[in-house]
Amino acid sequence: MKIVENAKTLINLYKDYRTMDKADLADFYKSKCTYYQDYVGISLLFGSIFSIAYLYSDYQLNGSYGPTLIPRLSVLVAVLIFILVTEFVDSTGVTIFMDYFLGHYIVIATIWAIYFLKIRLHASEGFIIMNLVFLTVGFVARPSQIIFSSLFFLGEILISHGFNHYENIEIIVSLEIPCALAVIASHLILTLFYLDHYRMQQKLELSMVTDPLTQVYNRHLLEKIVTKNALIGDSKEVAIAMLDIDFFKQVNDEHGHYTGDQTLLYIGQKLTAQTHDTDYVIRFGGEEFIIIFKDCDVNNACARMEQFRQDIEKATDSPVPITVSVGVSKYTGDFEKTIVNVDNALYKAKNTGRNRVVVV
Structure with a gap:
């Protein structure tokens, strides 16, 4: 069965992952970030801009665009900061931080907009959709960063309940926890499968600088x-x-x-x-x-x-x-x-x- 083969592959990849020292892991995650960052960066930019389209659903709930206009448009400021920092700062750590900065700002803008909504019953759907943002950002991140981000997102929901008073906070939390676990599990698996790509890339790079006869460098x-x-x-x-x-x-x-x-x-x-x-x-x-x-x-x-x-x-x-x-x-x-x-x-x-x- 295919699932059995995949399970064996993941086990072997995990064993390989466990053999990596601190320097190897740093190089591995830098490679992972470099490989996926263009996709993540572009997706976040489009996601941020498309989030402004929630103004229409705000209109359907409020009967007016005015109250949530500033919160929704404020995401453009975050987009500008994201573009400027990632353009002029060449650092893997900063890049990942900015990815999460933009992702979480979309959450903050959404919470800000919810504050001005007369009906907040649909906040649960909005928060579930936010998991797509963190599913995207996770492509460049380490598992520990993905876990921290998921906990931070849950914290944002709980803190915002203090002033937004969600009518169905229990449902929101009970829906968010399995979604967060799914995002974490998905990226744990992705990390291991990327390790397979990383090893093949290493072999290719080594073959390019290795003399085939003497097996020393060329x-x-x-x-x-x-x-x-x-x-x-x-x-x-x-x-x-x-x-x-x-x-x-x-x-x-x-x-x-x-x-x-x-x-x-x-x-x-x-x-x-x-x-x-x-x-x-x-x-x-x-x-x-x-x-x-x-x-x-x-x-x-x-x-x-x-x-x-x-x-x-x-x-x-x-x-x-x-x-x-x-x-x-x-x-x-x-x-x-x-x-x-x-x-x-x-x-x-x-x-x-x-x-x-x-x-x-």
Whole structure:
């Protein structure tokens, strides 16, 4: 049955969700907000404008547009504030706050208008309809924010009863609670299903920056890092190394390209295993690899690459016996200049006997 398959999917997604740490969750919810915000923002704007149309039902109850005209039109002020803030403030937290601000202002405008109605018996229908607003806003929010908003909405109803004196407050509350629970449950499920989309997106993004042969990063990631000027970031020091497999053409000629590919894969795996999680191992082209060492001075980087060179020279598990030459340089803030320096260091290592590490 489809329902059984969906239940199993949700259980697996929930288990995946539970494995996410604080940083992963922050990135996940930022992605969710970015993905749905255009839909939510446009829907809220249309919903706010269409809420003015309740003036006609007000007329049917009051026989006049006058008493509720200002409350209904006041939503336009909230719309203007929403547009200005979301246009000039680029923050996920602020965006979600403004979404809920506009959603709850529609509620406040409705409560304000109800105050001027002679017949308030139909307030229950209006409040039920308001759940559509929070169902929409929930697309960008965290479950905790959705729950808080639902409780806040119920609080708005109860507080407004103090001056609006709803004739059927018990019915309004008894109808609102299951509606709120339905909104919360709906978005708990949506959050889990979005996680499936998020994981697929992560895999796609990773495949775009991963070299399919060696399984290390490719030049696309390097270009992205350089473009965003993210090499230093929070790091105190950064060092860059360029590694070249000695006589790699000879490996291909004597042992075949399959062995050559296995040798590249071997180097990629060894580099990944012997670098830190914050470092980057990138296949720069052919048999050349770039290693970016974060929070590492040039002397430490040199020592680490010397140890790696020795390990490769003594390795008994490599496809064929190989050695590597390495150039190392401190990152100065200018990537192109640093690459020239590290390339010169590698050139010197190769032209002074190979199988060595040279620092510039």
